[in-house]
Amino acid sequence: MAIGKRQPEAVILSANALLDGAVVYHDGSGWTPHLEAARVARGDEVSALEALLAASEAQGDVVDALLLPVTPDARGRIVPNHYRERIRALGPTVRRDLGPQARGEHRHVSL
Amino acid sequence: MYRYDEFDERIVRDRVAQFREQVARRVDGSLTEEEFTPLRLMNGLYLQLHAYMLRVAIPYGTLDSRQMRQLAMIADRWDQGYGHFTTRQNIQFNWPKLPDVPDILAALADVEMHAIQTSGNCIRNVTADHFAGLAADEIEDPRPTAELIRQWSTLHPEFSFLPRKFKIAVTGAARDRAAVAVHDIGIRIVANEAGEIGYSILVGGGLGRSPFIGKTIRDFLPKAELLAYLEAIMRVYNLGGRRDNKYKARIKILVHEIGTEAFAARVEKEFSARNGPPAEVDAAELARIAAYFAPPAYQALPAVSAPFEAAKARDPAFARFAATNLFAHKVPGYTAITVSVKPIGKPPGDVTSDQMRALADIAEHFSFDEMRITHVQNVILPHVRLDDVADVWAALVEAGLATPNAGLITDIIACPGMDYCKLATARSIPIAQDIAVRFADAERQALIGPLGIKISGCINACGHHHVGAIGILGLDKAGVENYQITLGGDPGDGASLGERLGPGVGADAVPDVIERIVDTYLAVRAGPGEAFIDTVRRVGVDSFKPALQPAEEAPREAA
């Protein structure tokens, strides 16, 4: 084992809203389009998010929920690890006028 | 063009009402998402990365100005002002909202369009040769057959919950322009020795994870027996296709696993046991449909058009367009124009609502009010007088639709890729854009000649990369986009699947690799008349392997 404890992987819960299909994140009490409000879970906290994921399937107001690994950047802002999820947070990279990026959101996320 | 009668109209309208209720039941919870998903897919509604996506059927790619204007209206009213033409002759809208979709479907029904079965494990849009009805090598227009199959497959009670999606293509010409060899069922209209017209039936072609070229299981099927024969194939597949593994569920896997002969035997056994509708009903129906595809009222014109020749002599840009984007029409004095939807540096296959309206106006005025969407994501104006080509071109220039690159290296097919699609492992559109920008120079493109690049953003191969002369497959390599290059694919007659060149490269390297491939081709081709695909076949893919690596000691080219 390496010396020094490794930070357990951080995850957030994301889905698409049923009605408009837009990307949403769970902030601990409900769904929000704002990535920065997403509740980050590590270690033991992850099971609570998993329970919310299972509940979301029964509730049906979001679709295709999943847990995303994230890493905070130097200023502590949430950045999804995988490039798919960064595209999902921004919008199509070939149409910067569409998606959250067009509203100036999630500027700290880059591909 | 086919026109709905009261029966067709009723079914499409009822389908809209049915879906409206299904949406309401989803929203109120009486349908779970698991139950709703196959239902919305069978109405063309996907959930993608950023939003829903609605895939609207354009049966065998044919539409008129009224329909194109309605698509433009839908884009403006319920979407973000643009649409995307696909490799199956359909159009996709990327931003509809679920509660609006029934209204969108109603607006489509107003112009005899629909989104029925454009997704889901059912029979999808039947595609056909985009030069149907005008090519000199045509034996018979494939579109009546495609329309017959469209109706027969619509809301088919037995075949709406297949192991997987099912794609049928029809060609009616000596040269296959519909890629029938890479469809679940490919149908070739053929003439036998007695001069009778019938069908040659291929099964088990397909791209995706495990690409296969289709196998002929019937050399000559009398026309009247088509639907009965298709039913036999579908029943064998529905019962025997794998249900345990989504990636092994296509008919191509069944044909491969039991063998072509065994598969054909099952079909013949099922076919001979049929007691379906009498062939006379189907034959009468095909004849009824065929009447809608009578040729337009062509004028009697000379083969050479003086205004056309003069315009070419006057304007080199027009001359270049005429050299690349016209297809020989069987009627003297006419031509078919390829409107390229591959403007340099823009997403392939995307059109704005303004462009849709411009196309509608042009088609209405100059092309007997008809357009075709091709499976390479371009638009055909099928019946244009040579006398009018210069005026059409001027209108296309104004609409930003006059790129003179039909079939050339910048006429790139790309799936939406990870910019839009949930299934993708990498982006494809930026790769297409970067390559197009690199090769933008029109003279260089003309020098290179026909070269089909096809890009898929994952192994599902919606960009048809397996049958690209140059194929590019985008994958995820340890969290970084990585692109595998294949060479030597061909979708038409003598269909072949591309061979991998070597390990994948990063996004930034792709245009350089393409340049080195092209440089190799130009250096070894037998002459300017030897197309890229033919050179690859002659010298072999191995000759191109060095192109993957930058030349270590070659002098750097001046920028």
Next chain:
Amino acid sequence: MKLLDRTGWKSDGFSRAESAGDASAVIVPLATLDVALAERRAGQPIGVDLPNDSDPADLRTRQAKVDLIAIAFPKYGDGRGFSIAKALRDQGFSGILRASGSIIPDQFAFALQCGFDEVEIEDAQAERQPIGQWLHALTLIHGTYQDGPDGSVSVFRRRHQEAEAVKAA
């Protein structure tokens, strides 16, 4: 399980058992069908549970003796049962065809058109999808492009009949 047909909920006259036994009407597993047919009381209806990977042709020699075939639908998306039902009707089975398991109201019309007479679903599903939804689903689509053993007439045939009628007139 609850049972319905195109008129509404119905009580199930059949029970399930491993063998013919004393029941008034019984559905047995496929594996014990031959035994049940041999052991049945005179006039005792015998049904069989047919897994949906069965070959309908296997029942051809016995189908005249079978009163009911219950075809399994293990998952909504698994549509083999539709082909099995249609094939059974094509080969002359005239008894009751029951679709059993995961099938939703939106598939009901398809099921009837393939030759099913009735549908059997779990109680929990029946609660979520009351009979009104099932019956209503049948009223939504007018017209079909296929003939069916339920008497459906394809649009092709209707057009042909109309054209012939016009010619005769």
